[in-house]
Amino acid sequence: MKEGNDRMRPLMVSEVNGYIKKLFAGDILLTYLQIEGEISNFTHHYSGHMYFSLKDDKSRIKCVMFKNDNEAIDFKPKDGMRVVISGQVSVYEKDGSYQVYARKMGKQGLGDLYRAFEELKKKLAEEGLFDQERKVPLPRIPKKIGVVTSSTGAAIRDITSILKRRYPAVNMLLYPALVQGDGAPKDIIKALKYLDAREDIDVIIVGRGGGSFEELGAFNDEALARCIVDLDTPVISAVGHETDFTIADFVADVRAATPSAAAELSVPDRKTLLDEVSSIGSSVLGEMGRKISREDDKLDGLMKRLSYSSPYRSLSDKQMELDGIFRQLEHSMFRSFSGYRERLAGYDARLKLSDPGLPLEKGYGIVTDPDGRIIRSIEGIRPKDVISVRLKDGSLKARVEEVFEEAKDEN
Incomplete structure (x- = not known):
């Protein structure tokens, strides 16, 4: 310048x-x-x-x-x-x-790469490696998730962020691996076998972020596909973007559109779980309440049946029956005693009427011969016979001066 x-x-x-x-x-x-x-x-x-x-x-x-x-x-x-x-x-x-x-x-x-992809896809499909029947369902609440991807890519950051947000209780173990280049398939296979051999891994996420068709070529490797099929641990394939498909996607137990989607599929949402627990708790309490109510009704029925068949109830009924009998007996006795009292009163009245002392109270006397026999008639009485006269306050002896026969009324 x-x-x-x-x-x-x-x-x-x-x-x-x-x-x-x-x-x-x-x-x-x-x-x-x-x-x-x-x-x-x-x-x-x-x-x-x-x-x-x-x-x-x-x-x-x-x-x-x-x-x-x-x-x-x-x-x-x-x-x-x-x-x-x-x-x-x-x-x-x-x-x-x-x-x-x-x-x-x-x-x-x-192109050559795409032709090879289609040929491998057809081959593995004919072997049944894509069949849904052989795929393992994901655990609903995993304790530990294994991740195979690059340690520096966006995929691991997205997975980590979503796991912490959705379900913080889950543990994650990253096995860093090459996800692009000639050595990537072997590196990924090594990582998958290591995580599958561990007893604490419940599900494995394998994948990477987006890229061109050839950049995703590691996940179209036949050896990697057969490795995924042979694993006992369920595998989520998360390769590229939503429109990207690889052989790994077809053989994996679950295909996720992106690494972020894989993280969401692998764990439940904490809020959803809390809502489910709350709903289950309400259902359990409601069912317990209904069961208690039903059992109370049964208990009431049993108590009534027990009350009807209780010996105390039977004794009570017998006691009431006995009380009735006693009342009837008392009533009968009262009526009998009343009759006896009436009869006794009649006897008493008659006895009083038969009492020889009653006429004496009225001024009459009882005349007896020397032998004490009552003289009822003048027949057999002669003048100068000695007789006794009993009065109400004593007796006296008398001599018959004269006997008079009572004149009969002809009329």
């Missing part, structure tokens, strides 16, 4: 990117070209635009195909598909990156 009037000012970043874009636009080869390659890291955005990369065995280039252009495609692009695109190369000024702006796309066939 020269001093003085001819000194040049620094360029702005946007000016540099704009200049490069003009250079690309001025190149006849880059304004319209055809490129053949294998689709990788394909995303069909909700806006309708398609974002992907084209790659060969040595390099790759980023591509975008806007909605108005991709609506004319008569097939569904996907990772591993070999295509030929037509378009131009330009610079995206905002971040200074260059990419192909595709206008047309034609299908050329499957």
